[in-house]
Amino acid sequence: MLKPQALDAKKIQADFPILKRKVNGKRLVYLDNAATTQKPQQVINALVDYYSKINANVHRSVHRLGEESTEAFEGSRAKVAGLIGGKPEEVVFTRGTTESINLVRFAWGEKEVREGDTLVATLMEHHSNLVPWQLLAKKTGANLKLVGLNPDGSLKMDEMEKFLNDSPKLVAVTHCSNVVGTINDVAKICAEARKAGAVSVVDGAQAVPHMPVDLKQIGCDFYAFSGHKMLGPTGIGVLYGRRALLESIDPFQAGGEMIREVFNDHATWNEVPYKFEAGTVNIADAVGLGAAVDYLEGIGMEKVREHEIRLLKYAMEVLPGVKGLTVYGPREPERRGDVLAFNLGDVHPHDVATILDEEGIAIRSGHHCAQPLMRWLDVAATNRASFYVYNDTEDIDALAAGLEKVRRVFHL
């Protein structure tokens, strides 16, 4: 049997116009994909085509353009649902992961959480899956408990078990850490959360773009992710919610589209997911996200993951050759996502990033919206390189050469 062909990064690069530009006279080496990814021509075209050919408000227009825009918009919802193994009516369009999680905080949390209740999150959460729960705890008088980390960057599951014994109302956990890269066993965590009577909220912002995700297998109650981290436009994201739960909770925002009937003094709600999509939705960017899903499925998520494991393996071989480099998180590529946080000697990450920028290399430096995790790592900040489908081993070679330059400038 023929071995299935691996992803061809060179061919993929040709689809991304921005990768042709120069930065400081050098080839752009874009390694800040965990922050946002670049967009292929196919996604850019989908936006241009939408506005050039079919722009109209969705759902309520009986004219031809309205029908076509509704079809394009709902078509995107079906594509997104297909990608994650959900049903279209369980896919709510939002502005992004942050808004998705805040929707759960307001629509579910303020209705269900009471004084003295326990909420569980982890020390490796992005602020977007931590601060909403801090505020919910403060408002309701609930107690927020954070599961700590083992030295290898995995969650302390014994601590999780202990908190689950308190019958928490909520378990909030990231699928894949945006700093240490750890992939958590969310299927196991969600199953145990359900047994304990808790609602599970999974932050999938760093998972859906990079690996096959099947929500039927994970069995979570809510799952959030962003379009712009998976080749799609900014300003569009997704909240998946288990249908029965979406139906039982209150609306998030109120206005047009989310209602069924409005009387002088009260209203009844539209069916899910429209109950949570008040006002005119971000139609064009939802259509753009649909094009991004098409692009990723054209490659195949299994191949995306294989490619990233290959890059991670290569990075783990090459980067330790740079003297003084510390890499954080699990060592085995199979246990981690494609984010690689590191520090170089005592050089501050912002100084590293400035020098790499001169070489056309874009990485992230700072606390990555994960300050509790930074404190646990006992660092003020880290550098972070993150890869995607258009990156290749030569980008990692460029990074290693750039880091050698940092060593020279700082006389390390």
Add this chain to the structure above:
Amino acid sequence: MSSADIYKEIILDYYRRPRNYGKMDDHDIEAHDTNPLCGDEVDIQVKVGTGGTMEKVMYTGKGCAISQASTSMLTELAKDKPLEWVKQLSKEDVVKMLGNPDLGPARIKCALLGMKALKTGVYGYLGAALDKSED
């Protein structure tokens, strides 16, 4: 733009061998400031001498080479100057002090952190308000 234009030897020298680093017990002025973007932070202390001069200026902090070197150099520049001198201290003065590095908009805030802390402390002592343009 090249590293040589930003990371002038003088900046690396003050970063590696900070001058006036530490705390004093008999200070009259103290101010703390941070740059939430980078996580840079500085604490600056001033002992006021006779005639309203800055007799001793010290700092502690952590962060990138530019924020820390800039603050250290500023403590030397400010020493023995009258408190009023801080009012006319400008962004241009700090950039010149650093040897005119080619700092982009993302890094200029690092260079100005020490100045901001010094102004906050001294203005508070003098009862003057920090101008929005100096923020």
